[in-house]
Amino acid sequence: MTSGGHGTDGVERRGLMFVLSSPSGAGKTTLSRLLIDRMSGLKMSVSATTRPMRPGEVNGKDYTFVDKATFEAMVKADELLEWATVFDNSYGTPRGPVEAALSAGQDVLFDIDWQGTQQLKHKAREDVVSVFILPPSAGDLEKRLHSRAQDSDEVIRKRMSRASHEMSHWAEYDYIVINHDVDEAFAEVQSILKAERLKRERRIGLVGFVRALQAQLQG
């Protein structure tokens, strides 16, 4: 699915799809924003959703907010790379921007649930790196959902009761990060991305690079 771009060291490599999932409130939006701000060559995939906009959210930036009919039309037209129903709403990844970013040599960051992660892995296993974020405790999770102050008490109760089910998918992920402290969790997620960018299999320019080095040594 991906074609090559150049890594920071100039060696061509395939772009990767970096997935963060977690139960609601564990911190994936916070960590995603930090990654986008601080890591170059990484583009956020903006999902389409039928869920109502929260205060402070920006249409087209946090999500593209659409009605049910529009979402269904996107599914029908095969415009979504993956999609799923979460908390009674539909969420999906528009295919076009992801493919454009990958072919321009950028990595793409996804904040999607376990159902979407499974679908991406099914399509392009080698190019997907998945990280599951866990909260330090149930009490912290609840506190964070309240501190975000963007959902009603009823929605928060729903999200808490779904958390255990969502967490049951942790073992399907490549990496697990426990979000005690934001700075520490960010450093861990950043290290994962940095290391994955250096993986030999993705660095399709290495053969040529090493050959050129050998030629220099021989000449």
Ligand SMILES: Nc1nc2c(ncn2[C@@H]2O[C@H](COP(=O)(O)OP(=O)(O)O)[C@@H](O)[C@H]2O)c(=O)[nH]1
């Ligand atoms: N499969 C899939 N899941 C998504 C997508 N966009 C968001 N999600 C997931 O939907 C769930 C609910 O997201 P949201 O309503 O923003 O609440 P949050 O979990 O508090 O950020 C989260 O688990 C997201 O990761 C998408 O495009 N596809």
Ligand SMILES: Nc1ncnc2c1ncn2[C@@H]1O[C@H](COP(=O)(O)OP(=O)(O)O)[C@@H](O)[C@H]1O
């Ligand atoms: N390590 C942390 N310690 C304390 N609060 C945090 C931490 N990480 C995130 N938060 C806060 O918890 C709330 C939920 O985080 P958010 O990133 O929106 O979670 P998610 O996207 O997984 O639903 C936000 O108010 C955020 O500022």
